[in-house]
Amino acid sequence: MRLEPRAGERIDRSKPITFRFDGWQTTGFEGDTIASAAFAAGKRVFSRSFKYHRPRGLLCCSGHCPNCMMTVDGVPNVRTCVEPLRDGVDAKPQNVRGGLDFDLMSVTDKIGGPFTPAGFYYRTFIRPRAFWPLYEKFLRSAAGLGKLDPHAGHSRRYDTEHRKARLLVVGAGEAGQKAARVAAADGPGVVVVDEDARLAGLRLDGVEVLAPARALGIWEGGLVPVDAGTTLYRFRAEQIVVATGATEQPVVFSGNDLVGVMLPTGVRSLIRDFAIKPGERAVVMGADDDALAVADDLRDAGVEVVHELDLRASTPRDLVAEGRKGRVRAVHLDGHQIDCDLIVASGGRQPNYSLLAQAGARIEYARQLGVFVPTKLPAGVEAVGSVTGDGLAPIAPAPAYAGKGKCFVCVCEDVTTKDLKRAIGEGFDSIELAKRYTTATMGPCQGKLCHLGSIRYYAHETRLHETDIGTTTARPPWAPVELGLLAGRELTPTRRTSIHWRHEEAGATIQWAGPWKRPYAYSDKPEVEVRAVHESLGVIDVSTLGKLLVEGPEAVALLERLYPNRFGDMKPGRIRYGVLTSDGGRIMDDGTVARLADDLFYVTTTSTGADAVTAWFEWWNAVWGYEAEIVNVTGALAAVNLAGPQAREALGRLVEDPEDVSSEGFKYLDAKQLEVAGVPTLALRIGFVGELGYELHFPSPAGEHLWDALVGVGARPFGLEPQRILRLEKGHVIVGQDTDSESNLDSAAMAWLPKMDKDDFVGKYALEHFRQREEKERLVGFTMEEDVVPAEGAQIVIEGYPAGRITSARRSDAVGKVIGLAWVPTDRSEPGTRFEIRVDRQLRGARVTHGAFYDPTGGRMRS
Amino acid sequence: MSFFLSCPFCGPRPVDEFAFFGEVTNRPPGSPTLRELTDYVYFRDNVAGVQREWWQHRTGCGEWFLAERDTRTNEVLQIELPSPARKRA
Numbered sequence: 042m043r044l045e046p047r048a049g050e051r052i053d054r055s056k057p058i059t060f061r062f063d064g065w066q067t068t069g070f071e072g073d074t075i076a077s078a079a080f081a082a083g084k085r086v087f088s089r090s091f092k093y094h095r096p097r098g099l100l101c102c103s104g105h106c107p108n109c110m111m112t113v114d115g116v117p118n119v120r121t122c123v124e125p126l127r128d129g130v131d132a133k134p135q136n137v138r139g140g141l142d143f144d145l146m147s148v149t150d151k152i153g154g155p156f157t158p159a160g161f162y163y164r165t166f167i168r169p170r171a172f173w174p175l176y177e178k179f180l181r182s183a184a185g186l187g188k189l190d191p192h193a194g195h196s197r198r199y200d201t202e203h204r205k206a207r208l209l210v211v212g213a214g215e216a217g218q219k220a221a222r223v224a225a226a227d228g229p230g231v232v233v234v235d236e237d238a239r240l241a242g243l244r245l246d247g248v249e250v251l252a253p254a255r256a257l258g259i260w261e262g263g264l265v266p267v268d269a270g271t272t273l274y275r276f277r278a279e280q281i282v283v284a285t286g287a288t289e290q291p292v293v294f295s296g297n298d299l300v301g302v303m304l305p306t307g308v309r310s311l312i313r314d315f316a317i318k319p320g321e322r323a324v325v326m327g328a329d330d331d332a333l334a335v336a337d338d339l340r341d342a343g344v345e346v347v348h349e350l351d352l353r354a355s356t357p358r359d360l361v362a363e364g365r366k367g368r369v370r371a372v373h374l375d376g377h378q379i380d381c382d383l384i385v386a387s388g389g390r391q392p393n394y395s396l397l398a399q400a401g402a403r404i405e406y407a408r409q410l411g412v413f414v415p416t417k418l419p420a421g422v423e424a425v426g427s428v429t430g431d432g433l434a435p436i437a438p439a440p441a442y443a444g445k446g447k448c449f450v451c452v453c454e455d456v457t458t459k460d461l462k463r464a465i466g467e468g469f470d471s472i473e474l475a476k477r478y479t480t481a482t483m484g485p486c487q488g489k490l491c492h493l494g495s496i497r498y499y500a501h502e503t504r505l506h507e508t509d510i511g512t513t514t515a516r517p518p519w520a521p522v523e524l525g526l527l528a529g530r531e532l533t534p535t536r537r538t539s540i541h542w543r544h545e546e547a548g549a550t551i552q553w554a555g556p557w558k559r560p561y562a563y564s565d566k567p568e569v570e571v572r573a574v575h576e577s578l579g580v581i582d583v584s585t586l587g588k589l590l591v592e593g594p595e596a597v598a599l600l601e602r603l604y605p606n607r608f609g610d611m612k613p614g615r616i617r618y619g620v621l622t623s624d625g626g627r628i629m630d631d632g633t634v635a636r637l638a639d640d641l642f643y644v645t646t647t648s649t650g651a652d653a654v655t656a657w658f659e660w661w662n663a664v665w666g667y668e669a670e671i672v673n674v675t676g677a678l679a680a681v682n683l684a685g686p687q688a689r690e691a692l693g694r695l696v697e698d699p700e701d702v703s704s705e706g707f708k709y710l711d712a713k714q715l716e717v718a719g720v721p722t723l724a725l726r727i728g729f730v731g732e733l734g735y736e737l738h739f740p741s742p743a744g745e746h747l748w749d750a751l752v753g754v755g756a757r758p759f760g761l762e763p764q765r766i767l768r769l770e771k772g773h774v775i776v777g778q779d780t781d782s783e784s785n786l787d788s789a790a791m792a793w794l795p796k797m798d799k800d801d802f803v804g805k806y807a808l809e810h811f812r813q814r815e816e817k818e819r820l821v822g823f824t825m826e827e828d829v830v831p832a833e834g835a836q837i838v839i840e841g842y843p844a845g846r847i848t849s850a851r852r853s854d855a856v857g858k859v860i861g862l863a864w865v866p867t868d869r870s871e872p873g874t875r876f877e878i879r880v881d882r883q884l885r886g887a888r889v890t891h892g893a894f895y896d897p898t899g900g901r902m903r904s
Numbered sequence: 905m906s907f908f909l910s911c912p913f914c915g916p917r918p919v920d921e922f923a924f925f926g927e928v929t930n931r932p933p934g935s936p937t938l939r940e941l942t943d944y945v946y947f948r949d950n951v952a953g954v955q956r957e958w959w960q961h962r963t964g965c966g967e968w969f970l971a972e973r974d975t976r977t978n979e980v981l982q983i984e985l986p987s988p989a990r991k992r993a
Contacts, residue, residue, distance in 0.1 A: 261978055262918070264906040277918075624931070625945040656960065660925060663958075663968035666988025807945070810938050 042081050044316040044342055051239065051314045052077075060130040063141050075121035075132050076102070076109045077315040085300050085368065086141045087111065087121065088134060091186065091484065092455035093447075096141070096367030098300030100452070100490075102307035104236065104520075105288065107453045107485040110186060111135060115196060117187020118485065118521065122307075123238060123253070135187040186485075201273045201529045206232040209265055209278035211256040211396060213240050216426025217284030221248045224280075232276070234267050236520070239314070258517025259283075259400035263421060268518075273526050280421055283397050287390035287412075287427040288489050292326065292352070292437065293458065293498065294386075295446040296362030301369030302384045305335040312342045319344065320383030324372050326350035328437035332387040339385070348372075348379050352388065352437035361446060389436035391493045392428045398515035406508045411436035412493060413512055439497055450498055451491035453484020458498055465502050472499055476513050485521055488513070538584035539679045539744030547758055554761065555649040557585045562760035568854055570759035571766050574732055575855055578685035580756035581764055582748070587632070587651025588678050588738065589644040589658065593669035596640055599662060604634070605786065605795035605802050611636045616710045616725055619644075620776075620794055621654065626785045626807025630654050631776045633727055635712040643712070643723065643738075647776055651675045661803070679744040683751055684734035684767075686901070691754040692717065692724075692735055702735075709903040718750035728902040730767035731895055766851045769860060770895035772822050778833075779820060779848040779862045788816040790891070818845065819870040822894060825859035825878075826886040828852070836879045837863060844869070847878060856894045865889065907978040911961040912969050912985050925958035927951075928970065952976055 046054065056071035062079045069078020076087060076099060086096040087109045097108040104123035111132045113119040121132055134141045207230030210221045217233060225231045225247035232249045240252040254269035259281060267274040289304045291297060301320065305327060311317040322345045327333040336346045350357070361373040362384055371380045394415040398404050401419040406412075407430050414430040427433055442448055448458040456479050469475040472495070481495045482488035492512070500507050536557045544551065549560035560582070562570060573579045591600060600608050604619045611617060616635040623629055630653070632645040646654040655673045662669060683692060693699035695718045700706050707713055707726055715724045722739040739747060752758065765775075774780060780789050786808060795808055825831070830850050837845035850861030869876055872891050877884040896902070908916040927948055932940045949955075955975050960968045972982040 260906040262907045623945075624941075656923070656962070659966070660958070660960070660968055662988075663986045664931075664988055666986070806932075806936050806941050809935070810941065 042083060042318055044312070044318055047313075047316050049313055050316045052316065058126050058128050060126060060128070060132070062132045063134050069126045071126070073126040073315060075111070075113065075119075075124050075126050075130060077122070077311065077317060078126050079121070079132070080311065080319075081315065081317050089137045089141065090298070090455050091136065091453065094136070095298060095455075096300050097298065097452070098368075099303060099307055099311070100291070101289075101304050102310040103288075105486050105489045107186070110485065112187050115190060115193060116523075117189060125238065197271050197525060199271050199273065199523075199525050199529050201275060204232075204274050204276045206230055206276050206278040208232070208280045208282060209234070209256075209263075209276050210282045210284060211235075211265070212284035212286055212426070212428070213237070213243060213250065213252065214284055214286050214426055216286075216431075217282065218243075218245060220282045220284060220423075220425050221245055224282075230279075232278075255520055256396060257522055258519060259396050259422065260517075266518075268520075268522050268526060271526070273529065278421075281400070281423070283400075283422065283424045283428055284426045285393035285396060285428045287392045287433055289332065289387040290389055290391050290436065290493055291449075291452070291490055292360075292386040292388045293439070293442060293448050293450055293494050294360040294362065295448050296364055296369075297386070298447070298449045298452050299362050299364040299369045299384075300367050301364075301382050302362060302386060305332045305385050305387050308335055308383075308385050309338050312338050318342050320381075321345065322347050322381040323383040323385055324348045324350070324374075324379055324381045326352055326384070326386045328352040328387065328389040329434035332385075332389075335385055339383075344383070347381055348374070350374070353434070356438045388494075390427065390433055391436070392430055392433070393489065394424075394428060395487070395515040395519040397422065397424055397428070398512075399517050399519070404512050404515075406506075406511075408508070409435060411438075411497075411507075413496075413507075436493070439501055442498065442501065450494050451479075451481040451484060453486050453491070454480045454482075456481040456491075456495075461495060461498055462502055465499070470503065472496060472510050473513055475499065482513065487519060487521075488515075536585075538582055539741040540582045540584065540681070540748045543745055543748050544582065544758070544760075549758070549760055552761070554585065557648060559585065560758070560760040562762045563758050567760065567762040567766065568852075570757060570763035572854065573757040574685045574730055574759060574763070574767055576686070578683070578687040578691055578756045579730075579759040579763075580684070580748070580751045581682050581759050581761075582679075583648075583682050583736065584679040584741070584744065585648035586675070586680055587646030587648065587654055588674045588680070589646070589651075589655060590672045590674055591642040591644055591658070591669055592640060592672070593667070594640055595667035596642055596669040597636075599658075599665070599667040599669045600634060600642060600644075601799065602665065602667075602802055603658060603661060605799075605804060605808070606634070607796045607799065608634060608636065608642070613638050614712055616712050616727055618727075618794075620786065620791060621657070622786065622795075622804030622808070624803055624807060626804045626811055627782055628776055628780045628784045628786065628789060629657070631774075633725065635723075635725055637712060637723075649777065677741055678738050679741045679747070680736060680738045681748065681751065682729065682734055682736050683756055684728065684730045684732045685756075686733060686904075687755065688733045688735060691751070691756060694754050695750055704904070718747055720747050722747075729771075729773060730764060731771040731893070732767075732901050733904050734902070765849070766853060769849055769851050769862070770853050770855055770893070772862070772893045774820065774862065775849070784820070785811055785816075787811055788818055789820045816867055818864045819867050820848075821863060821865055821870050822890040822892070823861055823863050823876075823887040824856070824890055824894070825850075825861075826888070828859060829880050829885055830859050831861065831878045831880045831885070837865060838877045838879055838884055839866070839869065845876070853894065858894075860890075860894045861887075863887075905978065907980070909959065909971065909980055910983050911964055911967060912983060913965050913967055914961060917961070917964060921961060921963045923960045923962035925960060925968075928956040928958060954981060 052070040052072040057068045059068050067082040085098050088097045100106045100108045102122045104120045109122040110118045111121050112135045113132050208224040210217045210233040213233045213235035221233045234254040235252045236255040238253040243250045254267050257266045263278040265276040308319050311319045323339050325336045339346050359375050363371045391412045397415040400422045402415040403417040404413050405416050407414045442458050460479050464475045464478050469478045482492050544560040549563045551558050552561045606619045613636050619634045620631045621629045630646050630650040635643040658671045692702045711726045713724050715722050720739045720743040722737045725736040728734040831847050835847040836843045845865040847863045852859050874889040909919045910916045970984050973980050
């Protein structure tokens with residue numbers, strides 16, 4: 042099928058390439074696209090259409106239409122007409138059951154006529170309701186084009202490059218090149234992008250040429266993302282010149298989607314670029330000299346041109362393409378039958394104004410040309426060449442839209458003139474509504490080949506003028522783009538503490554905790570680690586806690602106003618538990634506040650709240666302007682919690698003078714600077730886990746050293762899960778798990794905390810108003826009557842109705858029961874009240890408790 | 905949104921470096937009524953036009969500042985550092 046070698050061909054006949062196409066092994070040459078090689082090897086059907094599963098062949102050969110889309114090496118919806126042929130490539134058809142030449146789903150074309158008009162699914166598959174799961178299963182498998190492999194993972198690496206340009210030219214045609222050359226004379230910074238791979242070798246003095254690369258849109262600030270395959274260039278351009286040209290429009294007639302109906306550009310590309318004879322007997326029709334001149338190319342390639350029709354001179358009353366097995370075999374033209382296997386047809390060219398419309402240009406109908414052109418360009422954006430309508434011939438008058446077969450307006454979505462007519466009849470009389478109802482112009486070509494056609498058919502049918510119909514909104518991206526390219530590389534860093542590798546070495550199960558990787562437990566028996574803390578000594582890495590220094594003469598005033606707590610009466614060296622609320626009175630975060638000096642406070646936050654709390658503090662201080670500085674030292678400091686009855690004795694072995702940590706010298710809620718195993722440490726005597734404990738904060742680089750020292754004096758590492766059990770035994774809440782955006786201090790059982798006699802604090806006035814009404818729900822503890830652990834989020838059922846939810850639940854060996862926290866209606870929140878929880882479809886009894894489950898007086902913690 | 909915003913310290917930078925904290929609100933002084941408080945906590949003017957709003961150069965220098973921006977065009981008319989009106993009793 043290849044012609045004799047010809048000047049200008051892109052293929053290198055000395056380099057054959059073997060590949061697979063629809064299961065067949067065949068060969069092409071270097072320089073071929075997948076589609077050109079397959080066409081040369083005799084393949085004519087490349088895909089099956091979206092709805093009717095009609096066979097489709099090459100149409101535009103420019104990467105616009107959906108006809109050549111296949112799954113290439115697992116990547117769906119690849120346009121094989123522009124995808125370079127590579128050795129061993131495997132191109133598989135999509136949207137078929139069976140094969141390209143015999144598709145079981147093509148039955149929808151034969152019998153589907155009355156069943157598949159626009160809106161059919163919406164109207165039909167809603168009754169009877171009970172059948173929906175069945176409908177859905179079928180529709181989901183029938184809908185869409187290519188299939189994504191959900192388990193595929195990253196197939197390629199994508200990068201984003203941030204670039205600047207003084208002048209960015211989109212389109213390297215005649216006008217674009219000229220604009221670039223002129224601008225390059227004024228200095229550097231000129232970049233030209235074009236989607237055509239044939240321009241990859243283009244050299245322009247002083248101009249950077251990127252091809253194939255496609256501008257996806259124009260955003261404010263001169264932002265133009267350019268798709269260059271696996272690199273996304275984010276250009277910021279001072280000036281943008283749009284020279285995107287104009288695209289040939291298919292002629293709408295009966296049978297216009299048959300295999301063998303092509304656009305002149307496509308035919309020319311097959312002949313000139315790939316030396317392929319596109320058919321034997323051709324009919325050519327066009328509305329401008331350029332389109333009609335394709336007849337010369339055809340004759341040159343040895344194709345018999347049996348008829349030439351100048352659509353400017355006459356508009357056929359009757360134009361029907363007749364096919365057999367989906368391929369053109371004849372055309373009926375005003376009563377004459379002309380046998381042929383190729384129809385090359387173009388109705389004229391429509392400017393590619395999409396990028397300009399996105400940038401804010403107005404799109405108007407040019408009466409003389411019969412196409413839509415951009416006007417009123419925004420500042421910083423220019424248009425040159427045929428995209429402005431310059432040099433275009435008037436579009437061909439619409440043919441009769443008649444005939445027994447289907448006239449396709451939109452080949453992507455299989456929308457025919459009948460569908461549009463029906464939509465108009467049903468009252469979708471605005472083009473925007475009709476677009477959504479019929480989905481015309483919403484397919485892979487994004488309207489490049491069907492936008493004008495659908496508006497013109499609309500005008501024909503409603504007898505309105507195109508000017509009054511207007512266009513639909515052009516939105517980015519103007520061409521399909523791989524999601525991987527938009528996502529780019531995964532560049533979110535994983536946060537690990539400075540002690541992390543000790544946990545890995547100890548065989549801990551590591552899990553995600555927000556942005557952090559943390560040990561879940563060091564064996565599959567978290568309860569063993571719990572027991573170690575209760576009976577002897579445990580240590581947990583809590584470096585993930587947010588840590589802030591607040592310093593300055595007015596630091597105390599700032600904190601007093603941020604927190605409901607009071608800190609003014611706190612002596613240096615003391616610690617208080619603090620909760621942050623919003624002005625809406627809702628709980629935001631919690632932690633401890635230690636006063637290190639009169640003007641220096643050390644604040645801890647939850648592990649996930651560090652950044653938000655820092656921003657919150659800084660913002661309020663921008664509003665108030667207290668003389669205080671806030672420094673986030675979360676990453677700079679590591680922290681561990683040493684807890685258990687032996688904690689004092691063990692810590693005493695690591696400090697110079699054991700008296701420093703005696704029960705008299707270092708009391709509960711004291712903060713103290715100590716040297717632990719030679720490391721300068723801020724020690725806080727606080728307890729999240731209900732035993733005697735010390736939270737040690739120290740420079741991150743000493744993490745492993747201090748950890749080793751603590752393990753060396755007998756501390757058993759414990760992970761997050763044992764910590765969750767231990768804190769639940771004490772009834773301590775985890776903000777964000779046991780509280781949500783509705784929780785306030787009263788309802789979350791912390792009514793003792795806010796100091797309402799302060800003049801002001803964030804959330805005070807909301808709390809005052811809350812106190813004038815009854816809270817609907819309260820956070821309480823509960824114990825299960827049976828030994829079952831309800832899921833977190835499980836429903837509380839009272840008298841058959843859902844009435845609350847479980848936020849935490851664990852089995853506690855120390856308590857001897859399953860315990861948890863739950864939100865219950867206020868009138869059910871008294872201790873001892875029984876309620877039921879749905880666990881695995883059964884109702885299980887539970888009773889309300891208040892306070893800690895374990896060591897309710899806190900004697901062990903304070904010992 | 906891809907406009908440029910000028911940080912008072914770092915100069916014009918792409919807007920994705922900044923965190924938006926909404927329009928400038930007036931925290932009611934004294935003991936507000938429930939209506940005043942609800943208005944302040946939950947209601948926003950959401951103007952189509954020039955709006956005074958809070959921004960932070962989150963991934964840059966971290967500074968909080970105020971901007972006057974036309975919400976229809978994203979044109980930033982003015983930026984300024986806050987001049988805190990301290991309210992202490």
